[in-house]
Amino acid sequence: MTFTGRPIRIAGASGSASDRRHAIAEFARHYPTDPVDVIIADFMSEFNMATFAGRRMDQAGNAMPAYDLSFLEALEPALGDIAKHGIKVAVNAGVCDTKGLFDVVSRMVQAKGLDLKVAYVTGDEVLPAIQNALSGGQSDFRNIYTGEKLADWDFEPIYAQCYLGGLGIAAALAEGADIVLCGRVSDASPVIGAAYWYHGWQRSDLDKLANAFVAGHLIECSNYVCGGNYTGFKSLEHGGDGWANIGYPIAEISAEGDVVITKQAHSTGGAVTVDTCTSQLLYEIQGPWYYNSDVTAIIDGIHFEQRGVNRVAVRGVRSGPPPPTTKVGITARGGFQAEAWWFLTGLDIEDKARMLEAQIRRLLAPSAEQFTSLKFDLLGSNLPDAKTQNRATVPLRIVAQARDEEALGPRKFVKPISDNIMQGYPGATFHLDMRQGFPRAVFEYYVTLLPQSSVQHQVHLPWKPTARTQVIDISPPPQTKTYPSRQPSQAATHTDQAVDLAKDFGPTIRGPLGWIVHGRSGDKGADANCGLWVRHRDEYLWLRGLLSIDTAHKLLGDDALQQPQLAIERFELPGLQAVHFLFRNLLDRGVGVTTTVDFLGKNVAEYLRSRHVDLPVRFLNRGKL
Incomplete structure (x- = not known):
């Protein structure tokens, strides 16, 4: 089934298990004045993947459930309006027990007497596939961060979970599902699946899928794209509805794959601007190739265009086939x-x-x-x-x-x-x-790669009349591409774009980088990524000339000296006026077992912004951030 005449409107109602609980109900309640077609919500992270795996293994001992309880708090008050307005819901709140979550949600729907079809997606649990391939010599499953072989790991795996794409969600929606429950689909996969279903796309529509993928990345962390975790936060305090109640985002995706990011129309704070979108785009990326099981988004040419108040268009995304593998997180008791x-x-x-x-x-x-x-x-x-x-x-x-x-x-x-x-x-x-x-x-937590052909991606439709029609198999992508193991990196800006920092920008004063430079960082296993960007073109000429790999190493200070395995990769995003760094092995051993207080890597950017450099006075005359 395809819908014509307007873009799909997808609401991002949660960015983690620690998000506020009201957004699903708010979006559903305000449907008559601010309609959305699908509500997506993200509840998973590397931390709860690892800790909930431990819960799953301990369930015989009456441990806490291995699905996310906060989703149930968010869903229950929204169910009546979801049924009334025909809104679809797709979430990854199953974490490590999606079938268990399905059972609870089904009972909740039945208790309210609602006619809502609940589907669930499986295939992300892959420890047997890892073990079989390892014993058969098909792969040594090297850690993508350290290069270590799984057989040499000092810990005994208890659970393994891979990242699924969005086509299982699309299939469930096409079969009439109202609520689709998933475990470890990638954060952006619910948006990909929703747009694929709504517009009747094909797997060969890579440009459309890549744009939906980027849209999913922008809204999957809920408030982040509306001003949460944003280094321009001081500008939000007195504008509009302020910063006390930052709103939740909506992605509008056309049949052609065009994307506009906006936010709730009713009274909420925050803002959707080029800078808030840049902030979220730079979060958790690893380089110019952004991978998903359905498509690779190539983002070195991405840029944003302000189309009105709280409306930003996404431009310049290119596509490539998805990789033949998918990421797997293996958990062990540490x-x-x-x-x-x-x-x-x-x-x-x-x-x-x-x-x-x-x-x-x-x-x-x-x-x-x-x-x-x-x-x-x-x-x-x-x-x-x-x-x-x-x-x-x-x-x-x-x-x-x-x-x-x-x-x-x-x-x-x-x-x-x-x-x-x-x-x-x-x-x-x-x-x-x-x-x-x-x-x-x-x-x-050990991260490696598994062929997508080894994953049994399935959609379960329990309301269907026969066992034969209750399960749909989702095949791996027909076209893939093997990418280099490392992203493109350049130690400094190209020679033909270099500037003379001492002469080309006039008088300078010593001060924090963050007086004129925005920043955003996050964690992926033991790695931290960090994007730094500016507001004006001449500032970008200065920024990319300043921020070489050598300078970044110096700005990290003693933290760099204390991490002998640290390696730094760098690439430029001219359309965003940004320089991006990937700091390999900066964050100890990953969020589940790190001994650092910055266990999510979100303060790496804030530390770098506090470091003092020579700042051109003329930039400061425009006003500090």
Whole structure:
């Protein structure tokens, strides 16, 4: 079935399991004045893929469900309006138990007496396929971040989940599904599937699919494209409805694949602008090739066009066939982690921290040989001549990991740490809430590739009359392309585009990069990506001349020195006036087991923006960000 006459309108109602819960109901309730055809919502991340895998393996012990409970909170109040207005819903809230989520949602729909057809998608659980291919010598499943062979990994896999494309969702909608529940489809796949279904596209329509893919990336993180996590956030405080209640986005996609990003029409804050779209576009990409199981979007020529208030058109996306493989996340039990916090105030912060570390390392020594990690980190610095005691206080975080829970038990970790108080530094004070000092399970996460032909992608339609019609197999893409294992990278801007930073931009003043440069960063396993962009063309000539790989390494400071495996890749996005970096192996071992506080890599950009460089005065005269 195809619809003609207008673009499909797809609402992005959640960007994570930690998002607010009201958006699905809001979109459904406001349908008469602000109609949407499909509501999509993203609930998955590498963190809950790993932790929910542990739940799935522990279900016999009455552990928490391995599907996302927050989705049920968001869906329940919306069901009546979804049925009334014929709105479709597609989500990846199944996480590691999509069938379990289907059972709960089906009972919820039945209890309300609604005529809604619920479908679910499977095929993302692939540990048997990995194990069979490994034992048969078909692949050594190298880690895409480290190059390590799976057989050499120090951990025992308990679960593996691959990223599915959007055509299972499209098939479910074509068969009459009202709600489509998925596990690990890629974040953008619900948008791809919805547009494919609505417009009756074919798998060969790669340009259309690539544009839908980018639209999906722009709205899958909900508020991000409307001003959330945006370095121009100060401009949102007093404009329109302010920043207290940032709204949710809508992607309008035409039959030809043209994309416009907008937002809720009813009273919400935030904004959709070229810069908010640039911010979200630069989030989590790895280079100019952006992969999905259905298509590869080539984004080195992408640019945005402001078409009106809260309306931005996407331009310049090109396409390529999808890769023959799909990404797989393999989970293993990684052991346990515990942490404790101390507060240091006023003078001699560094000296106080050294004293505390020496004392506590001595107290922990009898158990420390069982630790796999023990770190002491000062977080921030105090203000000189601070006006309040709190502003003169700096926390010190102590974090330890061990394979065995007993090695981090109270008498071996948190009790020795608190016992140090009487011999401590001047003003020695620890955090009274010791719950983080008790061991919690952490999960290792290994990322590799699996041929799409090895995936059994299926759609389940339980309302169909016979077993033969209740399951649809989704075949792998008929046309694929094998891409190089590394994205294109250039150490500095091309020679014919180079500028003389000392002469071409006039007088300079030393100050934070972020006075004139926007930034956005995120995590992918142990890697962090970071996009930096500016508002004006002459500023971009300066930015790309400044930001070489060598400069980026220097801006990372001691963090770069502490990561011997760090490698940096760089490419330019002229249409966005941006330079993008991929910092390989910057984030410890990934979100599920990292010992860093920036476990999502979102503050890498904020750190770089705080670093001081020589800034042209004429740019500052335009106003600081």
